[in-house]
Amino acid sequence: MARALWPVLLASAVGLLPFTVFSTYLVPIADEAGSGVAAMGGLRGLGGLAALLVGTALAPLIDRVPKEWAAAGALAALGLSAALGASGDFVLLAVFCLLIGASTAVLNPALTAAAADRFGTGKAAGRAATLVTATQSMTAMLAAPVIALPALFWGWQGDLFGVTAVALLLAVVFVARREKRQEATSGDAPAEPRLGYLASFKALAGVRGVVPLLLIGFLRTAVFMGYLAYLAAFYEERFDLDAGVFAFVWTLSGAAFFVSNLLTGRLTNSAAPRLSTERMLAVGLVAALVSVVGFYFTHWLPLALAMTALHAASHAIVAACVVSLIVRRCGTSLRGSALSLNAAGQSLGVFVGAALGGAGLGLAGYPGVAVVFGALVVAALGAAALVLRARLRDEKDDERDTEVEVS
CATH class of the missing domain: 1.20.1250.20 (MFS general substrate transporter like domains)
Incomplete structure (x- = not known):
C-alpha cells in the first residue's frame, strides 16, 4: 500500500x-x-x-x-x-x-x-x-x-x-x-454525476453519523492543541524542565501519537477487528478524558510523562477512527467534502482550544484547564454515542433487508 x-x-x-x-x-x-x-x-x-x-x-x-x-x-x-x-x-x-x-x-x-x-x-x-x-x-x-x-x-x-x-x-x-x-479507463462506463455545491452539504448531513464525527474531530483538536499550547509551561513550572530537556517530552508525545495512529489504522481496518471502529473511538475518548484530567493534577514526573504519552496515543486513536469512519460512510462521491470539513473543523479547533485553555488557566490555574478540556472530551463522548447509535441502526437496516430478501 x-x-x-x-x-x-x-x-x-x-x-x-x-x-x-x-x-x-x-x-x-x-x-x-x-x-x-x-x-x-x-x-x-x-x-x-x-x-x-x-x-x-x-x-x-x-x-x-x-x-x-x-x-x-x-x-x-x-x-x-x-x-x-x-x-x-x-x-x-x-x-x-x-x-x-x-x-x-x-x-x-x-x-x-x-x-x-x-x-x-x-x-x-x-x-x-x-x-x-x-x-x-x-x-x-x-x-x-x-x-x-x-x-x-x-x-x-x-x-x-x-x-x-x-x-x-x-x-x-x-x-x-x-x-x-x-x-487506462477511457473505455469504461461514465462516472456517476457529481452533486451540486449546496446539495453536497445536504447529502453529507443526511449520512448517518457524519455530523457527530465532524464534531468529534473539532472537539478532539481543540483539546489536544490547547493542551500542547501550554505543555511546555506546565513542565517548566511544575517540574523545572528547561527547553532542552522538554524537547524529549515533545518527542515522546509525537512518537506516541505516530505509533498509535499507525496501529489503530491497521487494527480497526483489519478483516476481523476485535473491537468495532465505533467502540475503539469511544475507548480512545475515555483514555483522553482520564489522561488530560489526571495530567494537570500530577506532581510526580514519571507519572506526568506516562500521562503525556497516553494522552497523545488516545488522540491518535480518535483521529484514526474519525478518518476511517468518514471514509467508509461517505463513499467516493462525498468523502473529499467530508474530509475537507473535518480539516476546517480542526483549524477552528486550534483557535478554540488555545483560547478556552487560556481562559481556564487564567481563572483557576491548571485545575481550570483540566475542567475545560475534560468538559470538551465529555461532549465528544456524547457525539461518539450518536456515532455508535448510527452503526446500530445500520445493522438493524441490514438485518431487515436480509429478512426481506429471504422472504
Missing part, C-alpha cells in the same frame, strides 16, 4: 514543511523582515484563518474535480507561497502564511480522499486514509531535525526553495498520473 501511494505520502509530508520552517526559524525570519518576533509569529494565525475559510468554502468542490488535479493545484500554490516566503519581506511573508493555510486546506483532504479512492469503499480504503494521517504525524515529529541539517548549508531560505522545487515536481507527478489513469 505504501508503494502504491508513495506520491500521496510524500506530498502529505511536504505540506507540513513550510510552517515547520517558519516556526523553527521564527527569530531569524523576523530579523530578516525587520519585524518583532511577536508580530511575525502572529502571522501564523492567518494560515489557520485561511484554512478554515477555504476548507469550508471549497469542501464540495474537492469531490467535483479529480482529486489528483486538486492536489496538484494545491501543491503548485504551496510551492509558490514557499518561494514568496523565502524573500524575507514582511508583506510577502503575510501572503506566504495565507497561501500555505489555503493550499493545505485543499491538499490534505484531497490526498486523504485520493488514497482512499484507490482502494474502494471498504476497510482497505480506511487503512489507506489513516496511512496518510500517520505519515503526517511522523513528519510533524521529524520535520524539525530534517530541515535543520540542510539549513546549516543554505539557511532557512534554502529550505523554502527546496520545498518549492519538491512541491512543483510532485504537482507534475500528480497531473501525469491522472492523465495516465484517464487513458
Whole structure:
C-alpha cells in the first residue's frame, strides 16, 4: 500500500514543511523582515484563518474535480507561497502564511480522499486514509531535525526553495498520473454525476453519523492543541524542565501519537477487528478524558510523562477512527467534502482550544484547564454515542433487508 501511494505520502509530508520552517526559524525570519518576533509569529494565525475559510468554502468542490488535479493545484500554490516566503519581506511573508493555510486546506483532504479512492469503499480504503494521517504525524515529529541539517548549508531560505522545487515536481507527478489513469479507463462506463455545491452539504448531513464525527474531530483538536499550547509551561513550572530537556517530552508525545495512529489504522481496518471502529473511538475518548484530567493534577514526573504519552496515543486513536469512519460512510462521491470539513473543523479547533485553555488557566490555574478540556472530551463522548447509535441502526437496516430478501 505504501508503494502504491508513495506520491500521496510524500506530498502529505511536504505540506507540513513550510510552517515547520517558519516556526523553527521564527527569530531569524523576523530579523530578516525587520519585524518583532511577536508580530511575525502572529502571522501564523492567518494560515489557520485561511484554512478554515477555504476548507469550508471549497469542501464540495474537492469531490467535483479529480482529486489528483486538486492536489496538484494545491501543491503548485504551496510551492509558490514557499518561494514568496523565502524573500524575507514582511508583506510577502503575510501572503506566504495565507497561501500555505489555503493550499493545505485543499491538499490534505484531497490526498486523504485520493488514497482512499484507490482502494474502494471498504476497510482497505480506511487503512489507506489513516496511512496518510500517520505519515503526517511522523513528519510533524521529524520535520524539525530534517530541515535543520540542510539549513546549516543554505539557511532557512534554502529550505523554502527546496520545498518549492519538491512541491512543483510532485504537482507534475500528480497531473501525469491522472492523465495516465484517464487513458487506462477511457473505455469504461461514465462516472456517476457529481452533486451540486449546496446539495453536497445536504447529502453529507443526511449520512448517518457524519455530523457527530465532524464534531468529534473539532472537539478532539481543540483539546489536544490547547493542551500542547501550554505543555511546555506546565513542565517548566511544575517540574523545572528547561527547553532542552522538554524537547524529549515533545518527542515522546509525537512518537506516541505516530505509533498509535499507525496501529489503530491497521487494527480497526483489519478483516476481523476485535473491537468495532465505533467502540475503539469511544475507548480512545475515555483514555483522553482520564489522561488530560489526571495530567494537570500530577506532581510526580514519571507519572506526568506516562500521562503525556497516553494522552497523545488516545488522540491518535480518535483521529484514526474519525478518518476511517468518514471514509467508509461517505463513499467516493462525498468523502473529499467530508474530509475537507473535518480539516476546517480542526483549524477552528486550534483557535478554540488555545483560547478556552487560556481562559481556564487564567481563572483557576491548571485545575481550570483540566475542567475545560475534560468538559470538551465529555461532549465528544456524547457525539461518539450518536456515532455508535448510527452503526446500530445500520445493522438493524441490514438485518431487515436480509429478512426481506429471504422472504
